[in-house]
Amino acid sequence: xxxxxxxxxLTVEFRTARGWGVAVDGxxxxxxxxxxxxxxxxxxxxxxxxxxxxxxxxxATVGRVGRGxxxxxxxxxxxxxxxxxxxxxxxxxxxxxxxxxxxxxxVLPVGYQIGEGCRVHLGMSRRAARRRALELLDLxxxxxxxxxxxxxxxxxxxxxxxxVMIATALAADPEILIADEPTTALDVTVQAQxxxxxxxxxxxxxxxLMLITHDLGVVAGMADDILVMxxxxxxxxxxxxxxxxxxxxxxxxxxxxxxxxxxxxxQPLRVISGQPPDLGNLPSGCAFRTRCTQAADVCxxxxxxxxxxxxxxxxxxxxxxxx
Amino acid sequence: MTGYVIRRLVGMVPVVxxxxxxxxxxxxxxxxxxxxxxxxxxxVLSPSVEDALRERFHLDQPLWSQYGHYLGGLVRGxxxxxxxxxxxxxxxxxxxxxTLQLGLTAWAIMAVVGISLGTFAGMRQGxxxxxxxxxxxxxxxxxxxxxxxxVAQILLGVNLGWFPTSGVREGWPASYLLPAxxxxxxxxxxxxxLTRASIIENRYADYVDTAIAKGLPHxxxxxxxxxxxxxVPVVSVLGLSLGYMxxxxxxxxxxxxxxxxxxxxxxxxxxxxxxxxxGVCSLLVLVYLMINLLVDIVYGLLDPRISLAGRR
Numbered sequence: 001x002x003x004x005x006x007x008x009x010l011t012v013e014f015r016t017a018r019g020w021g022v023a024v025d026g027x028x029x030x031x032x033x034x035x036x037x038x039x040x041x042x043x044x045x046x047x048x049x050x051x052x053x054x055x056x057x058x059x060a061t062v063g064r065v066g067r068g069x070x071x072x073x074x075x076x077x078x079x080x081x082x083x084x085x086x087x088x089x090x091x092x093x094x095x096x097x098x099x100x101x102x103x104x105x106x107v108l109p110v111g112y113q114i115g116e117g118c119r120v121h122l123g124m125s126r127r128a129a130r131r132r133a134l135e136l137l138d139l140x141x142x143x144x145x146x147x148x149x150x151x152x153x154x155x156x157x158x159x160x161x162x163x164v165m166i167a168t169a170l171a172a173d174p175e176i177l178i179a180d181e182p183t184t185a186l187d188v189t190v191q192a193q194x195x196x197x198x199x200x201x202x203x204x205x206x207x208x209l210m211l212i213t214h215d216l217g218v219v220a221g222m223a224d225d226i227l228v229m230x231x232x233x234x235x236x237x238x239x240x241x242x243x244x245x246x247x248x249x250x251x252x253x254x255x256x257x258x259x260x261x262x263x264x265x266x267q268p269l270r271v272i273s274g275q276p277p278d279l280g281n282l283p284s285g286c287a288f289r290t291r292c293t294q295a296a297d298v299c300x301x302x303x304x305x306x307x308x309x310x311x312x313x314x315x316x317x318x319x320x321x322x323x
Numbered sequence: 324m325t326g327y328v329i330r331r332l333v334g335m336v337p338v339v340x341x342x343x344x345x346x347x348x349x350x351x352x353x354x355x356x357x358x359x360x361x362x363x364x365x366x367v368l369s370p371s372v373e374d375a376l377r378e379r380f381h382l383d384q385p386l387w388s389q390y391g392h393y394l395g396g397l398v399r400g401x402x403x404x405x406x407x408x409x410x411x412x413x414x415x416x417x418x419x420x421x422t423l424q425l426g427l428t429a430w431a432i433m434a435v436v437g438i439s440l441g442t443f444a445g446m447r448q449g450x451x452x453x454x455x456x457x458x459x460x461x462x463x464x465x466x467x468x469x470x471x472x473x474v475a476q477i478l479l480g481v482n483l484g485w486f487p488t489s490g491v492r493e494g495w496p497a498s499y500l501l502p503a504x505x506x507x508x509x510x511x512x513x514x515x516x517l518t519r520a521s522i523i524e525n526r527y528a529d530y531v532d533t534a535i536a537k538g539l540p541h542x543x544x545x546x547x548x549x550x551x552x553x554x555v556p557v558v559s560v561l562g563l564s565l566g567y568m569x570x571x572x573x574x575x576x577x578x579x580x581x582x583x584x585x586x587x588x589x590x591x592x593x594x595x596x597x598x599x600x601x602g603v604c605s606l607l608v609l610v611y612l613m614i615n616l617l618v619d620i621v622y623g624l625l626d627p628r629i630s631l632a633g634r635r
Contacts, residue, residue: 095536121538
């Protein structure tokens with residue numbers, strides 16, 4: 001399997017009252033051409049920070065990359081000079097943010113905001129960029145795009161706004177699309193439509209899609225590969241079918257268990273007891289051990305990534321069945 | 324939109340009435356006798372001439388009646404006749420262009436310098452540039468207006484000879500640059516601080532991350548995205564100061580000998596020439612109100628979320 005984007009040992013730190021705290025700790029992941037990778041985890045697990053670090057949009061002054069490499073076609077983005085890094089952003093890697101209302105500029109027409117990427121990366125004239133923006137609005141399913149191209153973000157509904165957001169990310173035809181919880185701010189009925197759109201675009205354009213979400217239901221139908229994060233670390237990763245069939249890390253199992261399905265009607269919802277740990281004060285060893293039903297003394301040491309199968313790993317002392 | 328403008332214009336009527344009445348009453352309350360002042364020091368007019376003059380300018384009547392006469396003229400577009408028998412409207416027509424040139428030049432200087440400095444400072448919050456700019460604005464606020472005017476006149480005009488010292492003989496822009504710069508200087512601190520605060524508020528906004536993620540050049544992010552959003556509150560202040568720059572030139576015109584409206588008002592006050600003072604001041608009030616209306620319209624254009632008509 002060839003790799004388009006390879007992240008290794010990525011560490012992201014955030015400024016806290018007690019100095020720099022580690023939000024993402026040594027994440028490895030790889031994205032293959034034309035595949036969809038779902039990054040799963042609850043709030044604060046570091047999945048958004050990972051995406052932002054790849055994109056180079058960590059919050060200025062409070063977030064920074066500690067160490068690690070982000071290789072795109074073998075080139076380390078983190079070590080590129082700013083001008084060359086800028087040429088990659090938007091052109092080769094596009095990003096869709098969670099809340100399109102705040103992520104789109106309120107005072108510029110959507111057509112202009114979509115066209116910007118075409119002008120900067122593809123050297124298009126204003127007029128050509130506008131034509132392209134119109135095509136993109138059509139592509140993402142904005143009805144009557146010709147009439148809406150000069151409208152402002154606040155004139156669109158939530159779902160339509162997220163479609164506009166997707167169009168801006170596609171402007172310069174990137175090979176990789178990173179979608180950071182693209183449906184979290186939307187109504188449930190609209191969520192499915194947006195996911196369907198992303199899946200269609202991904203398939204039609206043979207893009208790699210990195211889909212960040214905390215919603216397992218979102219992942220099930222779309223992901224080729226799954227990466228589960230907990231407290232800034234990768235706890236399990238592998239092809240989606242393998243992970244769903246043989247969830248190995250107790251956290252992944254608990255997540256899958258907490259999905260409510262029709263056949264469990266009438267039974268109480270299963271939840272993961274306890275709270276996600278404070279990143280500034282993580283338990284030693286496996287960060288999940290304080291909430292884990294299987295926790296043992298060995299869990300006080302950091303579990304290595306253990307192979308469940310050649311393509312499926314879990315960071316649990318019990319992953320191999322032994323220990 | 325038309326409905327909005329009409330509503331605003333109607334709303335101005337009480338404001339105009341109130342302000343003109345205030346100005347009128349203030350002039351009425353000035354100490355001294357305007358007719359005696361007209362005659363000049365040491366000269367006495369014959370009682371019949373004096374009475375005729377008093378009757379002509381309605382000075383023999385109570386305040387309310389005088390104001391009524393004045394308003395009546397104003398409605399007909401007549402600013403009246405001053406004590407020396409000149410049409411006030413002719414005085415205004417002669418002085419107006421000078422004031423307009425001075426005010427607009429000052430305003431342009433203020434807008435460009437203020438917004439640029441504010442943007443630089445805001446984008447480098449906490450840095451040296453920021454510190455220098457902020458300290459500079461504090462110093463400017465602390466120095467009296469006329470001191471700067473005289474120092475600039477002597478230093479840059481007389482000693483260095485870079486600018487004409489006074490008068491308008493050299494026309495625009497040469498004769499106007501120095502007085503306009505001094506006038507602008509006092510609007511700059513507020514504008515810088517407001518722009519800076521607005522930039523700081525906007526530079527970490529989510530849409531800036533989007534702009535970065537699109538791979539836009541830094542300059543485009545600052546100008547097109549951050550500054551464009553930051554300007555929304557700045558424009559209202561800019562508009563108000565346009566009114567101030569055009570109507571607040573009395574002292575500057577006096578110091579630099581520019582025969583504009585401020586100069587006319589200044590002379591009118593010292594000669595107790597009531598009709599001139601009232602006429603010009605009322606006009607300045609009207610200009611100020613019109614500029615305000617214009618600003619609100621521009622405001623709506625800058626921020627599409629503000630809908631003037633109250634509907635979309």
